[in-house]
Amino acid sequence: MMKSMKLLQIRTAFVVALIVISANPGIRGSTAELPRKFVRVELYFGFDRKGSDPVSEEDWTKFLAEEVTPRFPDGFSVLKALGQFRGDDGSIVREESRIILLFFPKSDRKKNEALIEAIRAVYKSKFNQESVLRLDFVKSVEVDF
Numbered sequence: 001m002m003k004s005m006k007l008l009q010i011r012t013a014f015v016v017a018l019i020v021i022s023a024n025p026g027i028r029g030s031t032a033e034l035p036r037k038f039v040r041v042e043l044y045f046g047f048d049r050k051g052s053d054p055v056s057e058e059d060w061t062k063f064l065a066e067e068v069t070p071r072f073p074d075g076f077s078v079l080k081a082l083g084q085f086r087g088d089d090g091s092i093v094r095e096e097s098r099i100i101l102l103f104f105p106k107s108d109r110k111k112n113e114a115l116i117e118a119i120r121a122v123y124k125s126k127f128n129q130e131s132v133l134r135l136d137f138v139k140s141v142e143v144d145f
């Protein structure tokens with residue numbers, strides 16, 4: 001009888017601990033905040049220019065410093081890529097590209113809309129580009145730092 005009573009106490013303590021941990025996810029071994037809802041936006045920048053040399057690394061670095069960093073000082077990521085598409089004449093066109101990944105709180109979506117569009121407009125104008133592809137993820141993503 002004493003043994004079964006002890007077992008019942010242990011089980012009860014275990015169940016209570018699970019309930020407390022479930023209700024307070026921060027207890028799980030980290031004091032970090034829970035993941036927050038973020039928006040993910042990707043911008044694709046081609047480097048080829050009609051009638052001119054491709055965008056140089058120096059030009060790209062300057063563009064990031066002058067146009068992107070001031071608008072998103074909390075950070076962003078840049079990926080090197082090789083873009084490919086079918087041109088108007090039907091030929092396959094390949095060009096060096098860069099992808100900027102932006103993550104920001106869902107609550108900042110409206111505020112950042114104009115900033116993103118300004119980056120696209122400046123790049124198209126400055127580097128004689130027809131477009132800067134923009135990809136918005138419809139569902140928010142969970143981010144944890």
